[in-house]
Amino acid sequence: MNGADAQSPVIVVGAGLAGLTCALDLVRAGLPVRVLEAADEVGGRVRTDRRDGFLLDRGFQVFNTSYPQVKRRIELPRLRLRPFTPGVLIHTAEGGRIRFTDPTRRPSDALALLTGKQDGKPGTGPGPLALAALGPLCALDLLAPPRLLKRLPELTTREELARWRVPDRVVDGFLRPFLAGVFLEDDLDTSSRMFHLTWRSMLRGTLTLPADGMGAVPRQLAEGLPPGCVERASPVAALSAAGVTFADGSAADARAVVVATDAAAARSLVPGLPAVATRTVTTYHHAATRSPLREPTLLLDARRRILNTCVLTEVAPTYSADGRALISTSVLGTDAPGREAALREVLAELYATGTRDWERVGTTTVAGALPAMVPPWPLSRTGRTASGVYVCGDHRATGSVQGAMASGTRTARELLADLRRP
Numbered sequence: 001m002n003g004a005d006a007q008s009p010v011i012v013v014g015a016g017l018a019g020l021t022c023a024l025d026l027v028r029a030g031l032p033v034r035v036l037e038a039a040d041e042v043g044g045r046v047r048t049d050r051r052d053g054f055l056l057d058r059g060f061q062v063f064n065t066s067y068p069q070v071k072r073r074i075e076l077p078r079l080r081l082r083p084f085t086p087g088v089l090i091h092t093a094e095g096g097r098i099r100f101t102d103p104t105r106r107p108s109d110a111l112a113l114l115t116g117k118q119d120g121k122p123g124t125g126p127g128p129l130a131l132a133a134l135g136p137l138c139a140l141d142l143l144a145p146p147r148l149l150k151r152l153p154e155l156t157t158r159e160e161l162a163r164w165r166v167p168d169r170v171v172d173g174f175l176r177p178f179l180a181g182v183f184l185e186d187d188l189d190t191s192s193r194m195f196h197l198t199w200r201s202m203l204r205g206t207l208t209l210p211a212d213g214m215g216a217v218p219r220q221l222a223e224g225l226p227p228g229c230v231e232r233a234s235p236v237a238a239l240s241a242a243g244v245t246f247a248d249g250s251a252a253d254a255r256a257v258v259v260a261t262d263a264a265a266a267r268s269l270v271p272g273l274p275a276v277a278t279r280t281v282t283t284y285h286h287a288a289t290r291s292p293l294r295e296p297t298l299l300l301d302a303r304r305r306i307l308n309t310c311v312l313t314e315v316a317p318t319y320s321a322d323g324r325a326l327i328s329t330s331v332l333g334t335d336a337p338g339r340e341a342a343l344r345e346v347l348a349e350l351y352a353t354g355t356r357d358w359e360r361v362g363t364t365t366v367a368g369a370l371p372a373m374v375p376p377w378p379l380s381r382t383g384r385t386a387s388g389v390y391v392c393g394d395h396r397a398t399g400s401v402q403g404a405m406a407s408g409t410r411t412a413r414e415l416l417a418d419l420r421r422p
Contacts, residue, residue, distance in 0.1 A: 009034045011254035013236045016044025017393040019260030020221040021408030042222045048213025053321030055213040059283045059366045060330040066205025071407035080211035081227035082316040090299040139166045141200040149196040154375045155261035160192035164256035177300040181308040184279035191377040211318045276395045278368035284331045286358040291325040370399035383411030
């Protein structure tokens with residue numbers, strides 16, 4: 001705590017999911033709060049831009065309805081959620097397609113899953129024995145309470161799958177390309193505890209997109225705060241003994257400060273905060289006059305040339321204002337000269353159609369899109385720091401909507417407890 005009086009507000013630096021969640025709990029506890037956001041809109045990395053009549057999320061994102069924080073805080077009907085199919089299509093190394101589907105939700109696809117046939121054509125399915133190896137693992141993650149999953153021995157995801165004797169054919173043909181888009185790494189180095197919790201959320205929830213883009217989620221949270229609480233275009237340059245200093249040199253007093261930015265920005269504001277390795281992703285958005293895949297399904301590449309690609313307008317037609325198809329494709333790392341041209345060739349193969357006439361609508365690189373959650377990775381960290389300020393964000397928990405909001409919740413709880421302490 002700093003030396004400001006009890007009438008000074010708590011300042012939350014950053015209006016992403018963590019900062020907004022923290023601010024909501026502080027306001028509900030009766031504290032005056034100022035949320036200072038450097039950008040012109042709330043959301044942080046969970047934003048949606050409007051360009052040429054299209055909704056462009058910052059990086060490929062999905063909204064999972066099973067997260068506890070989502071169930072607690074979000075009015076789902078207001079988002080007008082549009083579901084993906086409960087499965088994915090994988091372009092195999094041999095050039096065919098395999099459909100991996102949850103047979104409990106799409107029983108009609110179970111035969112295709114076992115045989116590998118897609119649209120009546122022969123494929124290279126993993127076979128029933130290979131798939132059966134996933135059964136015990138899925139049963140554990142589906143039925144066990146999260147507290148048990150959090151206490152499992154921590155390995156890499158790759159080591160954990162080997163421990164469960166999941167065949168290489170299933171790992172390399174399905175799990176590796178799928179999880180690459182979830183964790184933004186394709187070596188399965190992510191903590192096995194994070195894998196189990198993520199797999200549980202996939203099995204129990206539905207992957208969707210809000211009709212107005214992922215940015216609708218933080219906007220709904222912000223609407224729950226008092227008018228004027230969120231101050232946009234208010235970049236904070238430094239923290240001071242009394243509060244914060246803005247980029248223009250002005251200052252504001254605070255009873256306490258919560259830094260709710262990404263990992264790099266938090267470390268620049270809070271001396272001594274440990275560095276957190278992160279993953280970077282680039283997403284290319286293309287428009288086409290006709291949809292290259294007439295279903296709301298993720299398309300993956302077993303050769304790992306991309307993370308994933310999807311015709312977003314098949315999921316949510318509202319992502320396009322004029323009826324054209326919007327195709328979103330994500331790759332690891334940053335954009336570079338010639339990368340988009342090479343990507344078009346890959347997409348032409350994956351979608352089995354020409355891509356030369358596709359219009360490039362936008363390209364977004366998100367540096368630090370997710371923390372690199374390699375073992376040992378604490379699933380939850382305190383918001384308190386040695387310097388007396390508080391820090392929250394997915395880099396203090398897990399790289400997900402749930403992790404960001406849970407970190408904001410924990411930090412608000414700790415701050416309130418400290419304020420009440422004699």
